[in-house]
Amino acid sequence: MIIRSFDPVSDMVRVIELYQACFAEPPWNERFEVCELKMEFCEIASWEKSLFLVASEEDSDQQIVGAAIAFSLSRKPDVLSLVREEERESLYMAELFVARNKRQHGIGKMLTNARMRLGWSLGFRRAVVRTSLEQKVIQDLYQRIYGFQIVCSQETISNNWIGHVEHQVHTRVILSGNIPSF
Numbered sequence: 001m002i003i004r005s006f007d008p009v010s011d012m013v014r015v016i017e018l019y020q021a022c023f024a025e026p027p028w029n030e031r032f033e034v035c036e037l038k039m040e041f042c043e044i045a046s047w048e049k050s051l052f053l054v055a056s057e058e059d060s061d062q063q064i065v066g067a068a069i070a071f072s073l074s075r076k077p078d079v080l081s082l083v084r085e086e087e088r089e090s091l092y093m094a095e096l097f098v099a100r101n102k103r104q105h106g107i108g109k110m111l112t113n114a115r116m117r118l119g120w121s122l123g124f125r126r127a128v129v130r131t132s133l134e135q136k137v138i139q140d141l142y143q144r145i146y147g148f149q150i151v152c153s154q155e156t157i158s159n160n161w162i163g164h165v166e167h168q169v170h171t172r173v174i175l176s177g178n179i180p181s182f
Helices: 012-023 034-046 107-121 136-145
Strands: 002-005 051-056 064-072 091-098 126-132 149-162 165-178
Touching: 002 107, 012 034, 012 064, 012 091, 034 051, 051 107, 064 107, 091 107, 107 126, 107 136, 126 136, 136 149, 136 165
Parallel strands: 091 126
Antiparallel strands: 002 051, 051 064, 064 091, 126 165, 149 165
């Protein structure tokens, strides 16, 4: 597995397809427009101290099977307003998504380790992640592997499609912890 920086020119189409597929699944059940994602991904990639990584397989024409995004928590004011003072200068672990057929193979952990290692080199010493209350795999990754703690919860508005019915309220938990020095 190769973990490398996202290239907006050569990786955009595959990363958008992967993102749409992953977040269309439960518990998210979300739909995203290609143009919306392209603008958002280009913007994030342009930010100072942002990390946008992809995971690709070495022996399959470097097919992208996962991606992860992180940036300064200051760019996420709705989360920033909920955390304690000591978390305010944190790295925000924004997105982590892996192809369904590649999950449970350590790709998410590799992407998370890379984000933390690169975040440390950018001067971040703490990290914050927000995830769905139902997303136990992500909670376990951050709590069991990295020692993060749930610091609060948040009701968010998003368009989730469950059983062909649109729902808009979603409970998320916010976890915080120290970035290990790798």
